[in-house]
Amino acid sequence: MNLISLASGVVPEFGPVETIRAAATGGFDAVGLWIEPPSWSASLERECTSALADSGLTLLDVEVVWFKPGPSDPDHRRCLDIGAALGARNVLVVSSDADPVANAAKLAELCEHAEPLGLRVCLEFGVFTEVKTLQQALEVIATADHPLAGLLIDPLHLARSGGSPDDVRRVPRELLPYSQFCDAWAQGPLPSDYDGILREALDERLQTGEGQLPLEELLDALPHNVPLSIELRSKALRDGWADPGERAHATAQATRRFLRKVSGSVRSP
Secondary structure, rough: HHHHHHEHHOOOOOOOHHHHHHHHHHOOOHHHEEOOOOHOOOOHHHHHHHHHHHHOEEEEEEEEEEEEOOOOOOHHHHHHHHHHHHOOEEEEEEOOOOOHHHHHHHHHHHHHHHOOOOEEEEOOOOOOOOOOOHHHHHHHHHHOHHHHHHOOOOOHHHOOOOOHHHHHHHOOOHOOOEEEEEEEOOOOOOOOOOHHHHHHHHHHOOOOOOOOHHHHHHHHOOOOOOEEEEEEEEEHHHHOOOOOOHHHHHHHHHHHHHHHHHOOOOOOO
16 A cells, blocks of 8 residues: 655644654654754754654655755755655755756756765645646756656645646656645635635645545556655644644544545555
């Protein structure tokens, strides 16, 4: 069955060590961590390493490398170095640079840095970024032309950018090392409503299987048993479960209910 990972966005008010512990308490298989290179320290790295070892969790990804106009940011390479030191499989990249050529060059540069680190560098698209659609992301990845470059699908961003599971089905399998997962209402803010799109992405996502996105079709379109990062940013979830472990548990249970419904069986936590 699909490995499921607690994305850091589920518990955004907590730090990396608390996120690891929440994922373990909640019964996840893996975890994703938000990394802030300027404030990262050797002691925090030791705490995270210890927490990961104690939990037995896989570190599915670290985030976020955010491309901006201008020269490459050394902190982006530092984010990869931290992720690799912790044993991460992937690093998540988004962009606010409107220049597709610059995005491709920065992506290729990060991939070259990742070569000895064992990381995939995965570009996420979304209408609130400057890589707005699946097709635009594929074009950046093709121009970067590096085997470590990958594509990260978020069901909400796919739907709000006009994409579909059939579009995902046509993506080369090797570009999809993992995917995000969540649910939402069928209709959301207009693509031109930047504030509304951002608010929905940060505060209004729904538990997997409790909304109207075509998640079953998307799961079928993704590679078989692809790891799923459960990216469930939700004010209602934060308000309903103040304790990070309890919040993670509710999220894992909802995700597994959906997977059980789809497949007829699911791995026990």
